Amino acid sequence: xxxxxxxxxxxxxxxxxxxxxxxxxxxxxxxxxPRTRTEDADDLSADEKRAVQVCIxxxxxxKDFKAxxxxxxxxxxxxxxxxxxxxxxxxxxxxxxxRGVVVRQFGRGTDAIIDREQEAQVYKVFADVGVGPRIxxxxxxxxxxxxxxxxxxxxxxxxxxxxxxxxxxMLGRIHSTxxxxxxxxxxxxxxxxxELRNWAEKATRTQFPSDADxxxxxxxxxxxxxxxxxxxxxxxxxxIDSKIVxxxxxxxxxxxxxxxxxLGKLYLIDFEYAGWGPRGYDIGNHFCEMSxxxxxxxxxxxxxxxxxxxxxxxxxxxxxxxLLAQGxxxxxxxxxxxxxxLYVEANMYALLSHFKWALWGIACASTSDIEFDFLAFAQTRxxxxxxxxxxxxxxxxxxxxxxxxxxxxxxxxxxxxxWKLYTIAAxxxxxxxxxxxxxxxx
Numbered sequence: 001x002x003x004x005x006x007x008x009x010x011x012x013x014x015x016x017x018x019x020x021x022x023x024x025x026x027x028x029x030x031x032x033x034p035r036t037r038t039e040d041a042d043d044l045s046a047d048e049k050r051a052v053q054v055c056i057x058x059x060x061x062x063k064d065f066k067a068x069x070x071x072x073x074x075x076x077x078x079x080x081x082x083x084x085x086x087x088x089x090x091x092x093x094x095x096x097x098x099r100g101v102v103v104r105q106f107g108r109g110t111d112a113i114i115d116r117e118q119e120a121q122v123y124k125v126f127a128d129v130g131v132g133p134r135i136x137x138x139x140x141x142x143x144x145x146x147x148x149x150x151x152x153x154x155x156x157x158x159x160x161x162x163x164x165x166x167x168x169x170m171l172g173r174i175h176s177t178x179x180x181x182x183x184x185x186x187x188x189x190x191x192x193x194x195e196l197r198n199w200a201e202k203a204t205r206t207q208f209p210s211d212a213d214x215x216x217x218x219x220x221x222x223x224x225x226x227x228x229x230x231x232x233x234x235x236x237x238x239x240i241d242s243k244i245v246x247x248x249x250x251x252x253x254x255x256x257x258x259x260x261x262x263l264g265k266l267y268l269i270d271f272e273y274a275g276w277g278p279r280g281y282d283i284g285n286h287f288c289e290m291s292x293x294x295x296x297x298x299x300x301x302x303x304x305x306x307x308x309x310x311x312x313x314x315x316x317x318x319x320x321x322x323l324l325a326q327g328x329x330x331x332x333x334x335x336x337x338x339x340x341x342l343y344v345e346a347n348m349y350a351l352l353s354h355f356k357w358a359l360w361g362i363a364c365a366s367t368s369d370i371e372f373d374f375l376a377f378a379q380t381r382x383x384x385x386x387x388x389x390x391x392x393x394x395x396x397x398x399x400x401x402x403x404x405x406x407x408x409x410x411x412x413x414x415x416x417x418x419w420k421l422y423t424i425a426a427x428x429x430x431x432x433x434x435x436x437x438x439x440x441x442x
Contacts, residue, residue, distance in 0.1 A: 044067065044072065047082065047084075047105065048072045048084070049067060050105070051072050051084040051086050051103040051105065052067045052070045052072050052086055053067060054103060054137075054139040054142070054144065055070070055086050055088075055101060055103065055137075055144060056070075057139070058136075058137035058138070058139055058144060059101065059136060059137055059144065061092070061093075062088060065088055065089060065092065069088075069089040070086060070087060070088055070089065071086070071087045072084055072085070072086045072087075073085050075102070081104050081105065081106060081107060081110075082104075082105040082107070083102060083103070083104050083105075084102070084103040084104075084105070085100060085101075085102060085103075085147060086100070086101055086102075086103050087099065087100045087101075100147040100149070101136060101144050101145065101146065101147050102133065102144070102145040102146070102147045103142060103143075103144055103145075104142050104143050104144075104145060105141060105142040106141050106142050114272055118182065118183070118275070119271060119272060119274075120135060120138070120143065121179075121181060121182055122182065122246075122271045122274045122275070123135050123145075123271055125174075125177055125179050125182070125246065126174065126248075126268065126271060126274070127146075128177075129170075129173045129174060129177060130173070131170040131173065131174060131267065131268045132267060132268050132269065132271065133145045133146035133147070133148060133267070133269065134146040148257060148259065148267050149259070149260040149261070150257035150258055150259050150260055150267060151257065151258055151260060152253065152254055152256070152257060152258075152295075153253050153256040153257065153258050153266070154253060154295075155252075155253045155289075155290070155292070155293040155294070155295065155296075155308075156293075156308075157253070157258075158253060158256075158289070158290045159290060159308065159310065159314070161317070162264065163256075163258075163264075163266060164310075164314065164317065164318055164321075165317070165318075165321045166265075166266045167251070167256065167266065167286070167318075168317075168318045168319070168320075168321035168322040168325070169321050169322070169324075169325040170266065170268060170325075171248070171251075171282060171283065171286075171322055171325075172321065172322040172323065172324070172325025172326045173325050173326075174245075174246055174247070174248065175243075175245035175246065175247070175279050175282070175322075175326070176245075176325070176326045176327070177245075177246050179246050182246065182275070182276065184275060184276050185244055185276040188244045188275070188276035188277050188278070189244060189278065191276075191277070192277060192278070192281065192352065193234050195356070196230060196234065196352070196355070196356055196359065197230070199356060199359035199360050199363050200226070200227055200230055200359050202359075202363035203223055203226070203359045203362040203363045204223055204224075204227070205363075205366075206218060206223070206362050206363060206365055206366045206367075207366060208365075208366060214365070214366075214375065217375050217379075218362070218365070218375065220379075221362060221375070221378060221379060221382070223362060226358075226359070226382075229355075230355065230359075233351060233352060233355055236348065236398055236399055236400070237348060237349065237352060239399045240278075240280065240344065240345055240348050240349070240399065242278035242279055242280035242281070242345040242349065243278070243279050244276055244277065244278060244279075245276070245277070245278075245279045245282070246274070246275070246276060247274060247275065247276070247277040247278075247279070247281065247282035248268060248271065248273070248274050248282060249273040249274055249275065249277060249281070249282060249285065250270065250272075250273040250274075250285075251268070251282065251285065251286040251289060252286075252289035252292075252294055253289065253293075253294065253295065254270075254294060254295065255268060255269050255270045256268060256269075257269060278345070278349060279342075279345065280342070280344075280345025280346050280348065280349035281349040281352060281353070283318075283322070283342065283345070283346040283349070284345070284346040284347060284348070284349035284350030284351075284352070284353055285349070285350065285353040287309060287310055287315070287346060287347075287350050288309070288350050288353045288354060288384075290308055290309060290310055291304060291305055291306060291307075291308040291309040291384070292304050292381075293305075300373055300376055300377075301372055301373070302377060302380075304380050304381075304384060306384065306387055306388075309350075309388075312343070315342075315343060315346065315347075316339050316343070319338075319339040319342045319343070320335070320339065322342070323335060323338055323339065323342075343397075344397050347388070347392055347397060348392065348397060348398070348399075350388065351385055351388060351389055351392070354381045354382070354384045354385035354388070355381070355382075355385050357377070357378075357381045358377075358378045358379075358381040358382040358385065359378070360378075361374040361375065361377040361378030361381065362374070362375070362378045365378070386412060386415045389412045390412040390415075393412055
């Protein structure tokens with residue numbers, strides 16, 4: 001599984017009921033190719049029957065259909081959701097939006113970590129601005145959503161000018177939504193810091209008493225020093241005035257779809273992390289995701305390239321589309337100043353994204369049974385953090401006085417050199433271990 005698929009499995013299994021059995025359920029569903037059924041209804045599994053039945057019971061025009069005449073196939077699954085594509089009989093005369101629907105079955109116990117009522121409200125907001133699927137119905141333990149015949153965007157495609165402009169336009173519209181009925185706006189700024197400290201606290205508990213190699217790699221990450229660095233970062237961000245807006249908060253390539261009709265229209269999906277937050281974080285996190293291929297088919301399951309982070313010209317093109325989507329005119333005298341402000345916000349909050357995912361990797365390394373090198377992922381994101389921190393200090397984007405900046409730059413460049421050496425060594429070791437394992441089992 002890639003890092004984002006691992007993330008969607010919610011390794012915070014300590015808050016879930018029976019996480020092991022849920023994981024077994026995932027393997028049961030995805031272990032074989034999803035089948036489209038048109039045979040006798042008894043041939044359907046219990047979950048498939050339920051997915052069809054909730055459509056018959058809740059969707060207009062479906063009440064006369066029989067389960068055996070509908071088709072159902074698993075799209076994906078995890079501890080938070082099992083997702084089905086349900087289609088009515090081919091002869092059915094329905095509106096286009098109901099020619100195929102998504103049935104989302106919530107994972108057992110996930111209400112403890114996901115506010116489903118707020119999530120549904122967010123879905124409506126995103127659908128109303130034309131960037132996401134509409135909710136067509138609710139049932140006990142899940143909901144029915146609009147289905148887009150679409151394909152996941154590749155990481156390398158995120159830098160395509162047309163796709164960048166569409167994503168900027170979508171974020172601009174989302175961020176300008178008032179959504180007064182959604183709670184939590186007043187505390188959104190503090191929430192990011194609290195979330196970061198929560199992952200840091202979990203990272204401090206990570207230990208490998210029976211694995212000397214992992215324990216040594218963990219020691220090289222110097223978690224206690226990272227706690228000090230975290231406070232420096234949060235202190236720096238406290239002086240960045242970034243408008244609190246409704247955010248997607250997880251805008252990577254797996255959550256962006258391109259329509260299959262050849263028109264190239266983009267849609268956003270998966271709003272479980274959506275909520276109020278600084279606009280700089282939503283944009284900066286997306287910029288980070290442009291440089292982290294979460295679906296790379298290499299031994300590590302991910303690939304990072306700082307060269308893929310958008311340069312200043314690309315960012316300003318993005319900001320222009322973003323601001324025009326919010327109603328600013330290309331001839332507005334304040335347009336350049338607002339783009340300059342977004343440049344600082346996005347790149348400073350991009351540091352928070354790298355740092356958060358590094359702590360996430362450390363925290364998950366000893367608690368998850370998923371075969372994924374969490375420590376390699378953590379050290380890669382930390383290396384990226386120190387690389388870009390040194391850059392923003394040199395460019396005087398990091399908010400400090402000149403004398404403090406000079407000291408910070410020296411420390412950042414020292415840390416960057418250490419992390420480059422460690423990244424080379426750790427990545428090489430991980431690849432050697434993978435090769436050795438492949439040789440042993442060939």
